[in-house]
Amino acid sequence: MEQQLNENHQKVPSLVAENHQQKKKGIVENDRIISISVVDQKMISKGPFNNFTTPNKDCIETILHEYEKTLSHRSRYHLGYPVNLSKGNYANLDPLMSFHINNCGDPFTDPHWGFNSRQFELGVLDWFAQIWEINKDDYWAYITNGGTEGNFHGLWIGFVTSSRELLGDGILYASQDTHYSVFKIAKLYRMEYVVVESSINGEMDYEDFRRKLLLNKDKPAIVVANIGTTFKGAIDDLDLIIEILHECGFSNKRFYIHCDAALLGLMLPFNKHAPKISFKKPIGSISVSGHKFLGCPMPCGIQMTRKSYIDLISQDVEVIYSKDATISGSRNGHAAIYLWHNLSIKGKIGLEKDSQKCLENASYFEGLIKGEGIVCFRNEWSLVVVFERPKDDEIIHQWQLSCEGDLAHIVVLPNVTQEKLTEFFHQLISGRTSRTNMTQSS
Secondary structure (H helix, E strand, O other): OHHHHHHHHHHHHHHHHHHHHOOOOOOEEOOEEOOOOOOOHHHHHHOOOOOOOOOOHHHHHHHHHHHHHHHHHHHHOOOOOOOOOOOOOOHHHHHHHHOOOEOOOOOOOOOOOOOOOHHHHHHHHHHHHHHOOOOOOOEEEEEEOOHHHHHHHHHHHHHHHHHHHOOOOOEEEEEOOOOHHHHHHHHHHOOEEEEEOEOOOOOEOHHHHHHHHHOOOOOOEEEEEEEOOOOOOOEOOHHHHHHHHHHOOOOHHHEEEEEEOOOHHHOHHHOOOOOOOOOOOOOOEEEEEOOOOOOOOOOOEEEEEEHHHHOOOOEEEHHHOEEEOOOOOOOEHHHHHHHHHHHHHHHHHHHHHHHHHHHHHHHHHHHHHHHOOOOEEOOOOOOEEEEEOOOOHHHHHHOOOEEEOOEEEEEOOOOOOHHHHHHHHHHHHHHHHHHHHHHHHO
């Protein structure tokens, strides 16, 4: 049995090499991506282990090396999803990866255990408090595992606030183009929710919002304002939403607004004339992702709310010597360090430059597409360019495009250069021309 296992180990490197030669499992053929995975799942699950006793180090190294090559190739051909794949220089952080760092509990409470990075977390949170214009003593926040957790926390506060302070469960209002997590959260919390129509550009239909508010004037309103919708990159007009709430008879105490700013929350503050997200307005919370525009190598985010709301959900937990006011218990302490590192390296000037570059590149690609007569649009201040879905599925898979029905989109983040956009554009046009010629000849 042991001899057979050792023979299997010896086969693993050759299996990886064979995968390169197979069209369905190779990485590249004629400089085009064929499939996402080059390392067979069976190799990963069974290959490295010798009867769960002695690991085959050569096999492990081979698999990890092949996986690194896969990631490199897939990063080169990635345009469809909101993640900044710029490779940061993290050499000075590498030694920290050998430590367990856990930020369990309330970041504003000093826990018993010493393997946390709460000092870094508090530094990051104070930085966001400045750009979102809330005093240090008036906010509460924490670093999440991503935008969805931020939505979970924001809506949790909105739900509890409406039911405890206003003597009646509130109704959640969110547009059709809202991130799918919001409706999942509403179902898990058993919240009553109303889907508001969207305009063709993905922005909330404000007249439909008004009509539906008036139908439920007796119940508090919990509203999700999208600061960049998932597919079309539309920005809901926060000021108009607040105005409509007031006109419909909702005082500031009878509504709660959660701003889902996962993508654009780190871009808009560095553009003078862009829509402003600020706690100076009567909003309840803001969530943003750290791996999207900023480009942290692991999924993470920031959820910020008003300190006055936290007592409604927070409770002391003796076993961790902290308060429990977060969604997850254990939290990635490395994420706080990477966020702090990236913000420190970039600074406000660097983020402003990245923002301008992304907007210019998005406009550049929009111009290329429209110049060829392809249906295309981009919302103001958005990094998302929406266009006709390519007929060629190979292009969709190669460039990892996000699609909805007859539309596709790309997201222009700091790692996306004009050279990459031009390469994709030429391939897209080449595919359309080939199909046109085939149709005419037939």
